[in-house]
Amino acid sequence: MKIKKIKKIVKDIFIKNNLSSSDAEISSKAIINAELVGAYGHGLSRLKMYCDRIQKKIINPKPKIKIKKISPSISHIDAKNSIGFVAADIAIKTAIKNAKKTGIGMVAVKNSGHYGLSGYYAEQAVKKNLIAMIYTNAPPAIAPHGALKSLFGTNPICFASPTGSKIPFILDTSISMINRGKIRVAAKNNKKIPKGVALDIFGKPTIDAKKALAGVQLPIAGFRGSGLAWMVDILSGVLTGGNHAGRVKDPFDDFSGPQNIGHLFITFKANLFQKNYNQRIKDNIKTIKKLPKIKGIKEIMYPGENKFNRYRKNLKKEISIPENIRKDLITLISN
Amino acid sequence: MKIKKIKKIVKDIFIKNNLSSSDAEISSKAIINAELVGAYGHGLSRLKMYCDRIQKKIINPKPKIKIKKISPSISHIDAKNSIGFVAADIAIKTAIKNAKKTGIGMVAVKNSGHYGLSGYYAEQAVKKNLIAMIYTNAPPAIAPHGALKSLFGTNPICFASPTGSKIPFILDTSISMINRGKIRVAAKNNKKIPKGVALDIFGKPTIDAKKALAGVQLPIAGFRGSGLAWMVDILSGVLTGGNHAGRVKDPFDDFSGPQNIGHLFITFKANLFQKNYNQRIKDNIKTIKKLPKIKGIKEIMYPGENKFNRYRKNLKKEISIPENIRKDLITLISN
Numbered sequence: 130m131k132i133k134k135i136k137k138i139v140k141d142i143f144i145k146n147n148l149s150s151s152d153a154e155i156s157s158k159a160i161i162n163a164e165l166v167g168a169y170g171h172g173l174s175r176l177k178m179y180c181d182r183i184q185k186k187i188i189n190p191k192p193k194i195k196i197k198k199i200s201p202s203i204s205h206i207d208a209k210n211s212i213g214f215v216a217a218d219i220a221i222k223t224a225i226k227n228a229k230k231t232g233i234g235m236v237a238v239k240n241s242g243h244y245g246l247s248g249y250y251a252e253q254a255v256k257k258n259l260i261a262m263i264y265t266n267a268p269p270a271i272a273p274h275g276a277l278k279s280l281f282g283t284n285p286i287c288f289a290s291p292t293g294s295k296i297p298f299i300l301d302t303s304i305s306m307i308n309r310g311k312i313r314v315a316a317k318n319n320k321k322i323p324k325g326v327a328l329d330i331f332g333k334p335t336i337d338a339k340k341a342l343a344g345v346q347l348p349i350a351g352f353r354g355s356g357l358a359w360m361v362d363i364l365s366g367v368l369t370g371g372n373h374a375g376r377v378k379d380p381f382d383d384f385s386g387p388q389n390i391g392h393l394f395i396t397f398k399a400n401l402f403q404k405n406y407n408q409r410i411k412d413n414i415k416t417i418k419k420l421p422k423i424k425g426i427k428e429i430m431y432p433g434e435n436k437f438n439r440y441r442k443n444l445k446k447e448i449s450i451p452e453n454i455r456k457d458l459i460t461l462i463s464n
Numbered sequence: 465m466k467i468k469k470i471k472k473i474v475k476d477i478f479i480k481n482n483l484s485s486s487d488a489e490i491s492s493k494a495i496i497n498a499e500l501v502g503a504y505g506h507g508l509s510r511l512k513m514y515c516d517r518i519q520k521k522i523i524n525p526k527p528k529i530k531i532k533k534i535s536p537s538i539s540h541i542d543a544k545n546s547i548g549f550v551a552a553d554i555a556i557k558t559a560i561k562n563a564k565k566t567g568i569g570m571v572a573v574k575n576s577g578h579y580g581l582s583g584y585y586a587e588q589a590v591k592k593n594l595i596a597m598i599y600t601n602a603p604p605a606i607a608p609h610g611a612l613k614s615l616f617g618t619n620p621i622c623f624a625s626p627t628g629s630k631i632p633f634i635l636d637t638s639i640s641m642i643n644r645g646k647i648r649v650a651a652k653n654n655k656k657i658p659k660g661v662a663l664d665i666f667g668k669p670t671i672d673a674k675k676a677l678a679g680v681q682l683p684i685a686g687f688r689g690s691g692l693a694w695m696v697d698i699l700s701g702v703l704t705g706g707n708h709a710g711r712v713k714d715p716f717d718d719f720s721g722p723q724n725i726g727h728l729f730i731t732f733k734a735n736l737f738q739k740n741y742n743q744r745i746k747d748n749i750k751t752i753k754k755l756p757k758i759k760g761i762k763e764i765m766y767p768g769e770n771k772f773n774r775y776r777k778n779l780k781k782e783i784s785i786p787e788n789i790r791k792d793l794i795t796l797i798s799n
Binding site for chain 2: 199200202203205231232233235237239260272273274275276277278280286288290298300302306332349350352353354356357359360362363364366367368369370373374375395397399401402403406409410412413416417420421422423426428429430431432
C-alpha cells in the first residue's frame, strides 16, 4: 500500500478513536516512521492495541497534559495517560526549547505510555544541533541478574548526536538480547527466534517466540546488562514518578489500568565546549571507518546509519502489510 | 601493610614527584580507595606509571587548571595535563556545586589523564543526594564492530544514585568483556585470563594476558557494546576537547606525549521531580531483592553493593602488596 494512503488510514483510525487531528497526525507519523525504518514491532502491529486501550479508557485520547517548569533547564510533564507518542512529542520539544535557551534541557515524563522508538524523538533534537540522551522503561521482560523472574523492561538506552552529515548518529539499543517487538512479530507470524536470547517460564532456553513472550528475555552481557536495565528503570521510573520495579503493565495483555510509563529526555548543545564539534565528530567517524575490516565487512557503520539507509530506501517503496495486520486495519477503520 | 602507612608512603611519593601536598592527598586517597574496593588494576599497580609520566614531563605535577563557566549549570575544565585524580576531583566538586545551585550540573574536562574509578567520584555526588552520570575515554583496547583493530578504550559507563541507605547504587561498568586493569594485573603476575574476552594481534582468541594486552579486547554484546563504547568516546572526547578516535595514549607504554583524556560529569538532584525519591528507590530495590532467585544465589545485589561490602571489610585489614609492586614502592620512595 502507498505510504501516504496507509498514513491517512492510520490517522483516520486515531481520529475515530477520539484523538484530536493534530495528536492523530503525531501518532500516525510515528507509526509510519517505525515501518519505514524497519522496526515493525513498533509500527502497525501495535495500532489495534492502542485503540483497544483507548476503548477501555486506559489511554486518554483527550488528555490535559501538564507541563511544570522546575527551572529554566528542567521541566516535568504529567502526561495524564495520553498515548505515548503525544507525551513524547511534547517532551522532546520542551527539552529542545530548554537546551536552546540554557545549553542543557532535561524533561521527565510520568503517566505516559509506549511511545515507539526513542531514536525517532532523538532525531528531532539532532536536527537542532543538540545531543540527546533518552530513557524509557517498559513492561517486565528481563530478569535482574540472579533472579528467576523477569522484572526490567527491555529498557532502551538512546544516545544521538549530529555528525556534520545528513545521517545522524543514533544509538537506540535495548538492554535485551532481542527486541520484545521482534519476538512479538515472530509470534504473530509463527516464526522462530534465535538461540540464546530467551528462556521459557521454566528457565529453559527456547526458540519458540510464544514461549519466549511468556518467559524471560536475557539481558546483554549478564550483570552489566542487568545493571544498565536497572539504571534505565531508575532514570525513567523512580526519578520521574512513573511506574517502576516491574509495575509497568504489558499493553497487549493487561487492561487492568494505564501503563504509567516514565521517560527521561536530556538534551544539550553539541558545541557547548568545542565550537568545531561537527568537524570533530566528522573526523572521529572518518578515522573509525578507515580501520582495517573483518573479512566480509564492506564498511564500518555507525549506529543509526543502517536504519537511515533503510528509511531512505523504503521511502520510495510501498509498505507491505502482513495479512493479520491488514485484517486489524479493516476492522478498525470500519468499526 | 597498614592502610594509614601505605597511604602515607603513596602521598610522600607524590610529593617527592612535585605534587602539592593537597594534590598528593587527593591522588593517594583515590589509589588507596581502589585497593580497598578490590580494583587493583586502578590502585598501587599504577603508581610507578604516574611517577614515570611526571618525570618525563607528560604529566604536569603543578598544573594551572582552568575552570570556565559556560552557564550556571555548565562548566568546562582545561586540566592542563594534570594527573587525572586532581582534574576529576575539581570536576566532580564543580558539578556538585552547579547541580546544588540550578538542579543540574554538567562539567566537561579536557587535557586530563587516567583518574582511576569513575564510581569513586560518583560517590561524592551521591553523598549530596545527587544522581551522577560519568563518562571517560581510555587508550585503545576494543575493536569497533566490524573492525580488525582496537580503537575504543574500555570506556566505562558510570551511573550512581542515592538509595536511602548507606550503600549507594553505583553502576561503574566497562564496555569491555574484561577490565583492562585486570588483564594488566594478570600479565604482571603471570596469570591467565578467562576465555572469550580477548583476541591476540592475529584476531585469534587467547587466554594469555600479555597477548591480550597486545591484541584486542572484545566489547560486551557485539554491535550494542561497540555502540555504547562509541557513545562514550563522543561524550568524553569529541564533546569535551579531549583526544578521541583512538588517539588517547597508553599511559604505560607510550611516553611520546600527554594522554589528553576527556571526561564528562553530569549530576542532578535526585528529588527534582519526586520529593520522596529516596522512599521510591528504597521500594524499587526492596521489590527487586524479593524476586525468586536462581539456585545458588543468596541475595540479588544492586550495582555497587558488593564493592561497598568489600571496602568495609578491607578497611579493617592490612593491604597486602604483591612483591613486584613492593619493589616499585621501595624504588620510588628512595629515588
